[in-house]
Amino acid sequence: MSMENRDGFIWLDGQWLPWRDAKVHVLTHTLHYGYGCFEGIRAYATPQGPAIFRLDAHLDRLLDSAHILAIDLPWERQALAEVCREAVGRNGLESAYIRPLIFLGPEKVGVDPAGAATHVMVAAWPWGAYLGGDALEKGIRVRVSSYARHHPNVQMCRAKAISTYSNSILAVREARRDGYDEALLLDTEGYVAEGSGENLFLVRDGELLEPETTSALDGITRRTVHTLAREAGLTVRAKRITRDEVYCADEVFLTGTAAEITPVVEVDRRSIGSGTPGPITRLIQARYFACVGGLDEAHRDWLTPV
Numbered sequence: 001m002s003m004e005n006r007d008g009f010i011w012l013d014g015q016w017l018p019w020r021d022a023k024v025h026v027l028t029h030t031l032h033y034g035y036g037c038f039e040g041i042r043a044y045a046t047p048q049g050p051a052i053f054r055l056d057a058h059l060d061r062l063l064d065s066a067h068i069l070a071i072d073l074p075w076e077r078q079a080l081a082e083v084c085r086e087a088v089g090r091n092g093l094e095s096a097y098i099r100p101l102i103f104l105g106p107e108k109v110g111v112d113p114a115g116a117a118t119h120v121m122v123a124a125w126p127w128g129a130y131l132g133g134d135a136l137e138k139g140i141r142v143r144v145s146s147y148a149r150h151h152p153n154v155q156m157c158r159a160k161a162i163s164t165y166s167n168s169i170l171a172v173r174e175a176r177r178d179g180y181d182e183a184l185l186l187d188t189e190g191y192v193a194e195g196s197g198e199n200l201f202l203v204r205d206g207e208l209l210e211p212e213t214t215s216a217l218d219g220i221t222r223r224t225v226h227t228l229a230r231e232a233g234l235t236v237r238a239k240r241i242t243r244d245e246v247y248c249a250d251e252v253f254l255t256g257t258a259a260e261i262t263p264v265v266e267v268d269r270r271s272i273g274s275g276t277p278g279p280i281t282r283l284i285q286a287r288y289f290a291c292v293g294g295l296d297e298a299h300r301d302w303l304t305p306v
Helices: 029-033 055-068 077-090 162-177 220-231 243-247 279-292 297-302
Strands: 009-012 015-018 036-038 041-044 051-053 096-104 118-125 140-148 182-186 192-195 199-204 207-211 236-239 251-256 260-267 303-305
Touching: 009 077, 029 096, 036 055, 036 162, 051 077, 055 077, 055 096, 055 220, 077 096, 077 118, 077 303, 140 162, 140 251, 162 182, 182 243, 192 199, 192 207, 192 243, 199 220, 199 243, 207 220, 220 236, 220 251, 220 260, 220 279, 220 297, 243 260, 251 279, 260 279, 279 297, 297 303
Parallel strands: 140 182, 140 260, 207 236
Antiparallel strands: 009 015, 009 118, 036 096, 041 051, 041 096, 051 303, 096 118, 182 192, 199 207, 199 251, 251 260
16 A cells, blocks of 8 residues: 555644645655654554553654754654654554654755754554564575665764665665665675664674674664663673674674564575574564563563553
8 A cells, every 4th residue: 555545644743634635845855855854663562552662762862863963843852752652543553653754844945954944744554574574583684785884974873864764775775686685784894884774783602792883873672682682691792793793693683663673594695593593583582572562561661652
């Protein structure tokens, strides 16, 4: 189903509009120059009803992204939190993907956005497994991209900026044209950065490793994995990782709000470990889904009821 042809409601600049009426002009500044930022947030069905996972952390990052890009927000944080909750409830969703978007309008055309008004949109819709129905269970195949992740002085990588994703699109299209499920990008010095829309972890000799890089997004699912791994008695360490270290890892998995905890079973036609999702990946995955599903009492504070 086309994203424009759905039933439901979208919040735009303070108004709840019928889904098909939420439109912008073709001369919208962000459409031409890619200047803006967004978040991806999930709500899950729980025994207590639908709940949004780590809403506060996502809104913190959204506001940080706007601040990094020097975009002034016309809405307070608490108002946006209420809108996210209402987007799930108003659309009658038990589980949902929530997309807040901050963009600049058609009041000004030209690279300098001065004079263009800031607009804010929030939509919510059902979205299943991001990398395919079998990805969470069977794992995925990944290709190291020919495209490098941004240098931090080219694109400020801690912002979840719209323009960053042109780089991701090039990488993932290349990977899928070659028969892979996802791309893995290296930084400008040749060390592992992240997936096209996910952070990366690898397991080696029982230790959990992640890239030490400034060119990757500070993922909220990534931070969640840090907590869950340490609670399971695992060591988590950041270091510069080369692609051959990924090839030789015992386990590899990707993390992200959309991708959740996705095992990687092959990179560049080389099997990872046994070629099936490993025990530590499965442990982290199980703990994660217990948390988002409201089954882990220790982290009930990560859930915001709708």
